[in-house]
Each structure stands twice: as C-alpha cells, then as structure tokens.
Amino acid sequence: MKILIADDSRVMRQIVTRTLRQAGFSGYDVVEAADGRQAFDTIVSEKPNLVLSDWNMPEMTGIEVLKALRANGVQVPFGFVTSEGSEEMRAAANEAGALFLITKPFTADAFRDALDAYLG
C-alpha cells in the first residue's frame, strides 16, 4: 500500500506523515511530491493507492492535478489537505472527484474520520 503526499512545504509533508501514524495508519509506503507537477508525474509513475494533496502549490494546484489525472483516466483515490476550506472549494473538490477535504490545522482524529473508510 502506497500513499502519496503532495505539499510544497516539507514541514507539512512531515506533519501529514506523522499524523497518519498518530491516527493509527501504519505500514504504508509514503511517497512525497513538492509541487503539483511533481505530484502528477509521481502519481502516474508510482501508482499510489491514495493521494493526500495540498491545494495551493507551485506549478500546478491540487485541483489542477486532480482534473489532469481524471482527464488522463487515472482514478486514484484523491483527498485534499489544505488550509482553505470554503464551500466553493469543497464543491469544486467534490465535483472534480475528491473523496474528502481536510483543513489545516488538523488533528489525528480528523485524519481518522476522513481516512478510515479508505485505509481502515
């Protein structure tokens, strides 16, 4: 089982990895991407089982990555972990096929609630 974490902040990628562990999800290989373009390319090459992506990133935003994946027939389960959680963004994420949107700051409980259906 492989999880791709896309965020332009290395600090946040580490926090997401740590929070996955604190939420009780362990035994997964974690692959990281530092911008949207790298995320898209790595998802295509590494074929992760789940993507946790920031929204606001250089090169491509998270929603652009998701739309590009779907346009290319890649149906990987995809969720957002982002500092913004407006109704408009949630609607856009949902419309593009995202499974969930976790807002920063988040807790291990928030991860458990959002991810249990996919990793539990």
Added chain:
Amino acid sequence: MNERHGPTDADLLTIAEQVWTSYLDVDGMSPLVPVPAEKPSLDVSASVSMTGAWRGHVVVRCSAAAARNAAAALLGVELDDVTTEDVTDALGELANIIGGNVKSLLPEPCALSLPHVLIHGESGYPHVVEVCRLSGTWREESVTISVLESALVVERTE
C-alpha cells in the same frame, strides 16, 4: 458606508489557538499567551497575500528564537538541529495555515498566494490598514499576527 469585511482580533485568537493546539502546543504546556499590543519583533516575517473580492495580507512576525522553536515543534526535531531552511519552510507554512483560515472569513472569491518569508527584515506593505492583530508571547518570545487590508478598497469615514 463604513462597513468593512474582515476578521476580528477574537477571530485571530481562535485561529491561533487551533494552530497552537494542533502543532505548537500539543501537550498544552506552552500556549500562545495574548499580551497588549506591542511593537512586533521583526526578526522573521512570513506572509501570504490575497487578491480578489478582498485584497491584503496576513503577516506572522516573531523573534528568531520563536521561529526556531516553531520549526523544531513542527518538524519534531531538537532545537539544535533546526536549519535556516527549516525556519523558512515552517514560518511560511504557519502563515499559509493562518492565512487560509482568515480567508474563510473574507468575501469570496479570493485567491491565496504562496507564502513569502523574510529573515532579519520585514517586507513593506504599502497602502494598507491593519484590520486586526494578535500580539502574544510563546515560550517567552514575541509572536504577532496581523491582517492588513489594501487601503485602496477601504472606504474611510474620518
């Protein structure tokens, strides 16, 4: 005519408390303690900007020691292991998280920029008014969060 969209000092405190509880004060032993408004420390300045229905900036300013403490806490490493790159990344992400939450209190649509971090100096923000501010101390070091709105879209009544 003087109606102004935007968050309040209380909103900033709520957002900051959520950030501290989640990442910087997980054990509840070192909260951010609000203090009366004071001149912000200018050692490290991290900001995100917004454009669209609302235009302005969210700025996190703190002492160099507070910035190193924040980086160590966020990364889960010892203080001695914190690099300048860690400080830049950590403070930028703090500004991004706080800015994203402030954005949820502002009129849509707005676009949030990527963070900008300056160490030992402060970026200039011309033609802005301070909408709200949280001054605090964390582990006895200064931390200030400000929301600055572009004065070009603020209608003044005085």
